[in-house]
Amino acid sequence: MKQRFGIAWRMGVSLALIGVIASGLTGYWGYGESRKLLRSAAEERLLTATRVLGRQLTVGLGGAAQDVRLIAAHPGTRQLLVSQDAAAVARGQETLAQLFKSMLGTHPEYYQMRLISARQHGLELVRVDRSDGPLLRIEGDDLQEKGHYPYVADTLRLPEGAVYVSRAEINHEVGAHAGLDKPSLQVATPIHGSKGQVLGLIVVNIDLNGLFSQLAADLPSDLSLFLSNGEGDFLIHPDPRQAFAFDRGQRSRVQDSFHGVSELLSDAHERKAQLVTTTAHASAQNELVAAFVRQPLAGLHSEDDFILGLAQPLSAVLADSAHLGRVNLRIVLAFSALAVLIAVVLARALSRPLEQIVEAIRHFGQGQVVGRLPLHRNDEIGMLAHSIDEMQHQIRGQFANLAQKQEALDRLAGHDTLTGLPNRRLFFDRLHQALARAKRNHTHLALLYIDLDNFKDINDTLGHAAGDAVLCAVGQRLSQLVREADTVARLGGDEFIVLLDGAEDERAIELVMQRVREALAKPVHYQRTELQCDGSVGMSRYPDDATEVGDLIAAADHAMYTAKAAGRQRIRISAQAVDADAGGGDAGV
Template sequence: MRMGLTAKLTTLLACIGILSSGVTGYYSYSANQNLLVNEAESNLLTSTELLSQRFSSLLLDISADALTIGSLPSAPMLVGLGEGPEYQAARARLAGVFATFMRLHPQYSQMRLISRQAHGLELIRFDRDGEAIVQVEGDKLQEKGHFPYVFETLELAPGHVYISPITVNHEQGAHSAEGAPSLRLATAVLGANGEALGVAVINVDLRKFLETLKADLPARYQMYLTNQWGDFLVHPDASKTFAFDKGQRILIQDSFAQTKSLFNDTTPSVLVNGLDDPQRADGKIMAFVRKSFGPPENRQFVVVGLARPLQDVLGSGKTLGHSIIQMVLVFSLLAIALAILFSRALTHPLQMLIHAARRFQTGHTLDEALPVEREDEIGVLARGFDQMRKELKSHLEVMGRTQQELRHLANHDSLTGLPNRMQFFQQMEQAIAETAGTHQQLAVLFIDLDHFKSINDQMGHAVGDEVLMVVASRLRRAVRSDDIVARLGGDEFVVLIRGAGIAPIASSVTRKILGALNERVTLNGAVLQIGASVGISLYPEDGVTAEDLILRADSAMYKAKVNGRRTFASHQAGVLEIEKHQPGPSAEGTLGAAERANAGAEDDIER
C-alpha cells in the first residue's frame, strides 16, 4: 500500500519535531551545566582571593604585634644586658606583656626577646606547652645567634619585619612548637642611636594559624597551600605535606600542571574544573591564587588553593535536567500532533482547490469557499520558546545581582557599609599613583575609639555594633565630600584626604571628627561619651607607600592615646607632635571613673 501525501508529510514533520526537541533539550542541559560550573568557578575564585587576602591580613596583624613588642621602652634596656632593680622591673613588665600576647593569640607557639650580645642569648621566652603557657628561664634559655631569624633581622632597616619560610620547627626544647609546622616573624629592637641591639621573635603555629584562616570555609571545601617553590604545606592528603622535610619533593606543579604559570609570575590565578578537564581535576572545581607577602625584594609568596566537589555544583542542575527530559517528551508528542494537523491543514486546501476546480469544470460555479486566510501553530511554539528565553534571562539577571553583591561584600564592611581594609588600601595606592609628581598631598587619619572595649564588655556586642554604626555615620558627616572613610576592623577607622597644603586641612578635619565623636550617644536609655584618639601621617613627608602611611598614622595615634586620649598627633619632619583637644563636658554614661581607668589600662596593653 502506497503512502499518501498526507502520511508522508506527517512522518517527515513528526521526525523533524522530535529531533528538534531532543537536540534543544541536550544543548539546554549542556549549557546549564556550563553556566553552573562557570558561576561556581567565579565564586570559588572570589573565595580563594578572599582567603589569600585573609592570609596576608593575618601576617600583617602578627607583624604589627612584633613591631609593638620591639618598640616597647623596656625592650632596649633588656637586650643591652643591664643589671639592677630597674632592669629586673623592666624585665618583669615585659614578661607580663609577652604572657598577655600569648593568652590573646592561641596561634602563637613561642615569643622571645633575644640579645645581640652573648651569641644571641634568649632573655625572655614564653612557650606554649599544650594548653599551658610556660616561661622558660635560667639555664634553659639558649643562644640563637646562628639562626637566620636573628642575624638577618639584625640587618633589617628600622620598622621592617623578617618573615621566615614555612618549615617544620626542629629547635630542641621548644615544647609544643617542636616538630610542628611554624612561621617566624621578627623585628629588630633599636637603641637610642638607632642601632639594632636585639630582636623580638614570634613563632606562629601553622596549624592553628590555618584553623583561623579556614574558620568560615564550608565543610566540603578542601584547601591547598604551597611555599614559593611549590612544596605542599597544606593538602587534603596529609602525607603529601612537608615532604621536603623528609627528603622528598612533592610539588603542586606536578599534581596540577596548570599552576606552573603561577610560579612563572605570568598569571595571578588559575582555574581547573573536572567538567572540561576530568583528567587533571577529577570530580572537582579548583581555584589557585598566588599571594605575595613580606618585603617585595624578597619575592616571598605562597599559592593558596580551594577545591569543591563538582557534584555539589551539578547537583542543583539535576532538577532542571529532569524537567528538560519531561519537556522533550511533551514537545515530542506535541510535534507528532502538530505534524498531523499541519499536514492535514496543508493538504486540505489542495483538496478544496481540486473540488472547486471540478465544480467549475462541471457546473461553472464559484460557490466553493477557498482558504484565503489561515492561522498556523508556529506562533504557539514561538511563544513557548520566548517564554523559555525570558525565564533564562531572569535567571541570569539574578546571578548577575548575586555576583555584584559578592563583589560589594568583598570590598565593604558588612556592619557599617564603609570600605574595608582591602578596598581602602587599593584606593590609597591609586591615590598615591595619581598624586606622585604633582603638587597634591595626601593625609591619612588613623582613628581609634577610646574605651570601646568597656562598652562591649558592659553593654554587650549589640550595643557596640550600634556605636560603630553611629561612629561611621558621624565620620561621614564630619569629613569633606571627596574624602574617603573606611573601617579597618574592630574600633579602628581611617580617613584619606587629598589636596594642596594638606597639613592644616588635615588638622581641621581631625578637629571636626573629634568634636563629632565627642558628642553624646543615647542607646537603650544609656548616655555614652565615645571619644577617639587620632594619628595623622602625610604623603610624601611621612612615607610613599600605603603601608608606611598607615604605620606612621597608627604610631601617631598610639602617642595620642598615651598623652591623654581624645586628641590627635601627627608627624612633622619625622617628629611626633601632639595637639591637645579639649573635649566638651563629660556626660554621665555607663562607665564610672574607676571603670574608665581600668578600661584605659586594658587599652594600653592592647595598643
Template sequence: MRLGLAARFGAVIALTGVLAAGLTGYYGYSASRQMLLDAAEERLLTATRVLARQLTLELGNVARDVLLFAEHPVAAQLLLRSDPQLQERTARNTAILFERMLLTHPQYFQMRLIDTDSYGQEVVRVDRQRDGVRRVPEAELQEKGHTPYVYETIRLPRGSVYVSRASINHEVGAHMGSEKPVLQMAAPVLDAQQQVRGVIVVNVDLEGLFQQLAADLPAGLQLYLMNGEGDYLIHPDKAKAFAFDRGQQARVPEDFPAASALLAEPPQRKAELVTHVGGRSGRVAAFVRQPRGDLAIEDDFIVGLAQPMDQVLAEGERLGRVNVRIVLGFSALALLLAVLLARALSRPIGQIVRSVRGFSAQAPLVNELPSTRNDELGVLARSVHDMQRQIHQQFETLQLKQAEMDRLASHDSLTGLLNRRAFLDRLEHALAQARRSQGRLALLYIDLDHFKPINDRFGHAAGDALLQGLALRLQHLVRESDTVARLGGDEFVLLIEQGAADDGALHGVAQKVLAALSEPVPFQGQQLVCGGSIGIARFPHDGPTASELLAAADQAMYQAKTEGRHQARFARS
C-alpha cells in the same frame, strides 16, 4: 499495505517533531552545562584571587604589628639592660602590650622579644594557652639564637620583616602553638646607633588564619594551601597536610598535574590556572601563586579552591530533566496529531530550534518563540524562554559579582578611593596619552601631618574616621578629569591631567588641598585636626615615567615636611 502520501507526510512531520524536540533539549542542556562550567571556573578563579589577596593583606597586617613593636624605643631600651629596676618595669609593660596584642588577634600563638647579644635569649615572651594568654616566667625563657627567625632576621635592614617557611611547631614549651602549623614573622630591633639589639617574633596560627580568611566562601568548596614546592600545607584530607614533616610526600601535582606549571621558577606564563581532573565525577580547581611583595618570605604560597563537578553541574542536571520531560511530552503529542498538525508544527518547531541554536548569554534576550500559543508548543516555548531567562539571570548575577570583585581589587576598602595598583594603571594611561598629545600632567603627593599621634591617642577607629573624612573632602575638591587615590597608610596622591602646565594654578590647587586637610573632622564629640604636606611633580618637567614622577613628588613632600609641614613644595628638577 503501502501508506498514502498524507500518512507518510504525517509520519515525517511526527518524526520531525520528535527530532526537533530532541534537538531542543540537547542544545539547551549542552549550552546550560557549558555555561555552568564556565561560570564555575570563573567564580572559582575569582574567589581564589580574592583569597590570595586577603592572605597578602593579612600577612601585611601582621608585618605592621611586628614593626610597630620592633621600631618602638621601649624595645631597644629594654635590650640595653641599663637600669635593672627600669628594665623590669619596661619588661612588665612590654609583656602587657604583648598580652593585649594576643587577645586582640586570636590567630597569634606567641609574641617574643629576643636579645641577640645573649645567644638569642628570650627577654619577654607571652604565649597563648587554653585558659587565655600568659607571660612566661624568666626561668622558662629559652635561647633561640640557632633558629632561622633569629639569625636570618638580624641580617635584615631596618623596617624589613622576615617570614619563615610554613612548618609544624616542634619547639619546646610552645603551649597552644605546639605541633600546630605556624609561621614565624620577625623584625630586627635597632638602637639609636642603628645596631641590631634583638628581634621581635610573632608566631602565627597558619591554619586558623587561612580558615578565617575563607570563612565567607560558599559551602562545598575545598580549600588548599601549598608552599612553593607544591607540598600541601592545608588540605581537606588532614593526612596530606604537612606530610613532609612526617617524612612522607603529598604534593599538588599528584592530584592536579596541571598545577606543576605554578611550581617553576618563575612560574610558567602566569601565576594562576584553572584545571579539571577526574572527568564528570572529578573536580574543577583554581590555583593562584601569591606574590612575595615587600616581605622577606622564605617560601611562596599557592592558594587553591576546588569544587566537585557534580555540584557544578547540579543545576544543569535539573534543567536536563526539565528538557527530557518537555521532549517526551511533545513527542507524544506529535505522534498523535502529526497528520492534522503537520503544517502547524513545522513553523513553531523551527522557531524553537533557531532560538536555542542562536541563544547566547551575552546577547540581549529576545523572545521570538511562539509563547502566546495555548497548546503544548506554547508550553515548550515558554519553558525554553524561562530556561534562557534563568541562564541570563545567572550570568548577569555572575557579572555583577565579578564587577564587585574588580571594584574591591582596584579600590581602597576604607576610603573607597583608588588603591595603589589601580592608580599606577591610571597614571601609566595618562602618561601615554600625554606623550601622544605632547600634553602635561602633575602629581600632588600628600602625606598627613600628625596622623600617628591622633591614631595613638584616640584609637584606630578615630584614625579610620579621619582618613574617610579627608578622602571625601579630596573627592569633592577635585574635578571630574582629576584622579585621587590612597597609596596606603596616611598617604594620598592627586593626578591632574588638565591645567597642569601652570605652576601658579598647581600651587593654588595645593593650597586648597592644604586648607581642606586642616579643617577638623568630628569624631565622637572630638574635633580631629591633622593637616598635611604636599609634594608636586610635573610631567615631563620632573620625570618621564610614573616611577620617576612619584619619586620626585615624594621627595618634594619630604622637603615640605622638613621645612615645617603643612605646606607644598615643587620637585627640584
C-alpha cells in the same frame, strides 16, 4: 491507496518524525550545553575566589609585616636594646610587653611575640605568649636563647626595614604554650642601631590554621580549601592526616592528588594561575572541580611560596542542571506532541515557526541571545516558545546569581565584614592614590589615626557583642563626619583611620578633629545601657610630617600613642607631638 498515502500524508509523517527526532536531539544537546556552561561558570568562580583568597593571604601577612616594622621602628624598642640602666630597661620591657599584649589581643592569629637580642646567643628580652588562659608574659630565667634557630640568624642578616617570613612548619620550640605542635609561620624584622649595627629583631609567630580560618570564614560550606608549600607538601587539607605529613616522615603532596598542579611547582610557571579538573584521590567517588594558584609573597623575604587551591564537588556544581533537564524534557515532549498532532494537516503552515524555534534553540546552545520566538501564538507552538523563554530567564537568573556571588567576594576582599568600612588593603590603595595625586598637584592631605580607649574593658565586661556594637556605631559616626572624597577605614581591632583628601584649610581640619572627638565622646546605646568609649586621636599631614605612605601612617600612629600616653581622650597633631616629646610638654588638642 494513492490518495490515502499521498505526498501530504507522507510529508506530514516525515515532518512528525523529523520534529520528534529534532526535538529529542536538540533537548539532549541543549541539556549538555547547559551542563558545560554551569561547569565553566563554576571553574571561573573558583579561580576568582582562589585569587581573592590569595590576595587576602598576602594582605594578612603584609599586616603582620607592618606590625613588626611598627614595633621595630618604635624609639623605645631600640632604646631597650642599647640602654645600660637596669631601671630604664625594666620600664622599657614592661611597655613593650603591654604593646605585645595589645597586638595579641587584636590579632587572634598571633600566638607569640618576642624581642630577641642579637647578643647573648639570641636571648629573648621581652616575650608574650598566648595560652589556654590569659596572655602570659615570660620573664627572668624562663626567657630562652634562640640564636641557633634559622629564623633568628636569617632575619639578622636582612637590611633595616626588610621583613622575613619563614617556611610553614610545626612549632616544636620548647615552652611555646598555645603554639606548641601547631602549624606556624614566623614573621620577623631586624632592629638596627644609629650606626647601622644589628641590635636584635622583633618576631611574631602566626597560627597558620587560625590565619586561614579567618580568610576562609565566608566561603561556602561545600568548598574545600587546600594549601601547600612550594614543593607541593600539603599544609592545609580537608583530611587533617594529609597536612604536614613531612613532619611525621611521610609525604602527601598536591601534585599526587591534582596532577595538573605540577606546572605550578616549576620556576617557569611560578606566577601562572592553573585551572585543574580532576579527582582528589584515586579512591574518591565524586569528581572535583578545583582551581589552584601559586601565591608569591611580594615585598617580603620569604623562604617559600604557597600553592593555594579551592575545590568543589562536580555533583554540587551540576545540581542545577537537573531542573534544566526537566525543562528540556518538557520542551521535547511538547515539541514532539505538537509535531505528531499537526504535521499531517499543517506541514506547510508549521514549517516556518518550527524553523524559527529550532534556530532560537541553536543560538541559545551557542551562548548567543535567543532569537525572536512566536510568543504571541495561543496554541502549542506558543506554549513551546514560552517554555524556551522560561528556560532562558531561569538560566539568566542563575548567571545573575553567580555574578552577585562574585560581587560579594570582591567586596569581601576590600571591606571590613563587621562595620562595612574599607579594610586595610582598600585603605592603603586609596591612600597611595591620594598621595600620588597630592604630589602631582602640590596639594595637602591629612590622616587621623584613632584608637578607642575603653574598648577592651567593654569587651571584657559585656562581651564581644557589645564591643561589635561600639565598633559599628563608631564607624557609622565617623563616616557621617567626612566628605565623599574622604575615606574612613577600620585597620583591625579597635583602630580606625581617616584620610582627609585635599586638606588645605587648617580651620576645616581642626573642625573635623573637634567633631571626631565629640563623636567618640558620645555614649553608645546597647541593651538599655550607655557604653562610654572615648578615643585617642593622632594626626599627621602631607607634606608637613611625611612624604611617604609608611612614614605618614607611622607619624599619625605615633601621635595617637602620644595622645594616649598623655591621658587618653585627646587629639595629638604629629609635629606638636614630636615637639612635646622633646620638651616634655602637653600637645593635646
